[in-house]
Amino acid sequence: MTGYMDGLPVELDESAMIDGATRLQLLRLVILPLAAPGAVAVALYLFIASWNEYLFALMLAGRNVRTVTVALQMFIGENTINWGLLTAGGTLVALPAVVLFLFAQKRLVGGLTGGAVKG
Numbered sequence: 001m002t003g004y005m006d007g008l009p010v011e012l013d014e015s016a017m018i019d020g021a022t023r024l025q026l027l028r029l030v031i032l033p034l035a036a037p038g039a040v041a042v043a044l045y046l047f048i049a050s051w052n053e054y055l056f057a058l059m060l061a062g063r064n065v066r067t068v069t070v071a072l073q074m075f076i077g078e079n080t081i082n083w084g085l086l087t088a089g090g091t092l093v094a095l096p097a098v099v100l101f102l103f104a105q106k107r108l109v110g111g112l113t114g115g116a117v118k119g
Contacts, residue, residue: 001038001039001042004035004037004038004041005035005038008031008034008035012030012034013026013030013031016029016030036107037107037108040104040107040108041107041108043104044100044101044104044108047097047100048097051069051093051096051097052069052097053067053069054069054070057069057070058070058073068089068092068093069093071089072086072089072090072093075089
């Protein structure tokens with residue numbers, strides 16, 4: 001996000017201030033719309049990283065409280081694996097990340113490539 005924010009042109013801020021925009025208007029009308037693709041990329045990355053966190057949830061979860069990714073482990077027994085329930089559960093676990101990606105796809109591409117080059 002730092003590379004993306006550093007890539008935003010300062011000239012847009014200066015021209016908005018010359019045109020009479022206040023600092024709040026500058027933030028609301030210029031900076032936030034330009035920073036939206038980068039923020040969407042970071043938010044999507046953080047959501048997927050926290051949604052797929054397994055070891056942290058496994059260590060902190062109690063016997064009665066489990067996250068979905070840890071609960072999928074219950075379908076793997078010592079001698080058998082319940083493939084039907086494991087596949088269905090895996091699909092349901094992946095569904096929120098896929099839906100979020102489909103909604104954020106337009107801004108995600110701009111956010112991922114925006115801070116990559118300097119110049």
